[in-house]
Amino acid sequence: MAEFAQMTPSRASIAPGGPARPALLARWLFVIAGLILFMVAVGGVTRLTESGLSITEWKPVTGAIPPLTEADWQAEFAAYKQSSQYALMNQGMTLAAFKQIYFWEYFHRLLGRLIGLAYAVPLVWFAARRAVPRGYGPRLIVLLLLGGAQGAVGWFMVRSGLTDRVNVEPAMLAAHLGMALILLAAVVWTACDFARLARTPHGGSARLKLAGAIPALLLFLQILLGALTAGLRAGYVANTWPLMNDHLVPEGITWWGSFWMTLTSDPFLVHFLHRWWAWVAAGAIIWMAGWLHRTGSTGLAYALLAITLAQIMLGIATVITGVALVLAVAHQLVGALLLGVAVMGAHRLGTPRAA
Known part of the structure; x- marks a missing residue:
C-alpha cells in the first residue's frame, strides 16, 4: 500500500x-x-x-x-x-x-x-x-x-x-x-x-502517513487471520465468547514444528489470535477516527466507528451461532468494507489542507 x-x-x-x-x-x-x-x-x-x-x-x-x-x-x-x-x-x-x-x-x-x-x-x-x-x-x-x-x-x-x-x-x-x-x-x-x-x-x-498506514495494516492482518480461520474451519472449535471453551487460552493448541506451520495448521491458535488481534485492530481504527475527527472529517470518523462496532458484533454472533452462513458472510463483507473506509480515512489524513 x-x-x-x-x-x-x-x-x-x-x-x-x-x-x-x-x-x-x-x-x-x-x-x-x-x-x-x-x-x-x-x-x-x-x-x-x-x-x-x-x-x-x-x-x-x-x-x-x-x-x-x-x-x-x-x-x-x-x-x-x-x-x-x-x-x-x-x-x-x-x-x-x-x-x-x-x-x-x-x-x-x-x-x-x-x-x-x-x-x-x-x-x-x-x-x-x-x-x-x-x-x-x-x-x-x-x-x-x-x-x-x-x-x-x-x-x-x-x-x-x-x-x-x-x-x-x-x-x-x-x-x-x-x-x-x-x-x-x-x-x-x-x-x-x-x-x-x-x-x-x-x-x-495525498501521501500515506503513519496515522493512516498503521490502522489499515493492522486491520489487513486481522482480515488475513480471518481467512486462515476460515481455511482451517477454526470457527467451529469454540462457540463461546469471550472465553474459548471456558478458557482464555484454549486447550488443544499443538506445536507443528515452526511458527509458520503452526499458524497455518492449528485451528485453536488461529481462532485465538483472530479473536484478540481484533481488539488491537479496533483500537487502531478508533485512533484513526480520533485523528479524522480532529481534522474536521467527522462523517468519516463516525462511519469508521459505526462499521467497527458492527464488525465486532458480527464476529461475536458468528462464533456463538456456530458459524451461521448469513452472519459469517456478513462478517467477511463488513470486514472488507471497513478496510475500504479505512483507506479513505488514510487518504484524507494524507491530503494537504487547502490553502
Whole structure:
C-alpha cells in the first residue's frame, strides 16, 4: 500500500488538461470497489458451502460458458469425482447436489470476469478519449494487472485442494483474499485521488502517513487471520465468547514444528489470535477516527466507528451461532468494507489542507 501510494503523480503533473475527467473516473472506480466487495461476499458463500473445488479446470475465456446439455453436466461431474474432496467427503453425491455447489463457484468466477470487463472496457474508452489525467495511466494499468494476478492466485488456490485434501490450503485462501484486499485498497485510494483532483486540481497529492498506514495494516492482518480461520474451519472449535471453551487460552493448541506451520495448521491458535488481534485492530481504527475527527472529517470518523462496532458484533454472533452462513458472510463483507473506509480515512489524513 505504501509503495502504491508513492505512485501518486506530483502536483505539477496532476493538473488536468484538455478533456481529463477525474470526477467521472472517481465514480467509475468507486463502482469497481463496490463490485470487489460483492465479489468478497460471493467468495465467502462459495467457501462456506464447500463449493470452491467443484470446477476442476481453469479456462479464463471458454470457462465463462456453463454446461448447457446433460452430457456437459455429466462431464463436469465426472471431473469432480476425480478430486479428493469427492472421494473423501462427498461420496455418493447426486448430480442435483453437484449443480448447487457448481453454481456458487461458477458465479464467483463469472463475477471475476465481469469485474475485469467493467474495468478494462471503460479504461480503454477513457484512454481513447484522453480522459485520464496526466501521470495516472501507468497506475490504472497496474490495477488491471493486479486484477489479472488475483485470478491467477485464485486458480492456484483451487489447485491446492484438488489432490490429497478436501479443501484448499488455508495459506492459499489467505493469499487469495489478501490479493483482493490489496486490489480493493488500491482502487479506493486511486478513486479518492481522482475525487480530490476534481475538487482541487492544484491542491497537492495525498501521501500515506503513519496515522493512516498503521490502522489499515493492522486491520489487513486481522482480515488475513480471518481467512486462515476460515481455511482451517477454526470457527467451529469454540462457540463461546469471550472465553474459548471456558478458557482464555484454549486447550488443544499443538506445536507443528515452526511458527509458520503452526499458524497455518492449528485451528485453536488461529481462532485465538483472530479473536484478540481484533481488539488491537479496533483500537487502531478508533485512533484513526480520533485523528479524522480532529481534522474536521467527522462523517468519516463516525462511519469508521459505526462499521467497527458492527464488525465486532458480527464476529461475536458468528462464533456463538456456530458459524451461521448469513452472519459469517456478513462478517467477511463488513470486514472488507471497513478496510475500504479505512483507506479513505488514510487518504484524507494524507491530503494537504487547502490553502
